[in-house]
Amino acid sequence: MKKWYDEEYRFSIEVTGFLRGEHTEHLCRNGEEIGDKYTCTYGCPVNEQGYGICSKMMQILYGDMQAVRSGGDLTLVGGAEANVKDYVCPDGCVCFRMTVEKTGAENFYKGKYYQE
Numbered sequence: 001m002k003k004w005y006d007e008e009y010r011f012s013i014e015v016t017g018f019l020r021g022e023h024t025e026h027l028c029r030n031g032e033e034i035g036d037k038y039t040c041t042y043g044c045p046v047n048e049q050g051y052g053i054c055s056k057m058m059q060i061l062y063g064d065m066q067a068v069r070s071g072g073d074l075t076l077v078g079g080a081e082a083n084v085k086d087y088v089c090p091d092g093c094v095c096f097r098m099t100v101e102k103t104g105a106e107n108f109y110k111g112k113y114y115q116e
Helices: 054-068
Strands: 011-020 039-041 082-090 095-101
Touching: 011 054, 054 082, 054 095
Parallel strands: none
Antiparallel strands: 011 039, 011 095, 082 095
16 A cells, blocks of 8 residues: 555544443453554554454444544534544444544645546
8 A cells, every 4th residue: 555645634533431341341342442542544543553443433433534524523413522522332332532633734625636
């Protein structure tokens, strides 16, 4: 892979808690632990060990990530702040918090990076 475009946003997703008990064994196949952190710009979020976030959770995050990339404010879709939103995984086990940081790079479409 040869990433050639510096993305406009960086996403950080952190495990903040559990809804059922104090661990995820026998509940979460990904084995999440409080404090686990995932990051990405455009691709899927990965942690420091190179493991990706749960694919079911990614389905939920993707829509909000696209909304942010389009100039959206996460408070308009239930976020605590314009750049912060809390989630519960689809299995109802793990709580996550997504934080968005603007990198300062130009928007892909406004910069016409799709043109040769």
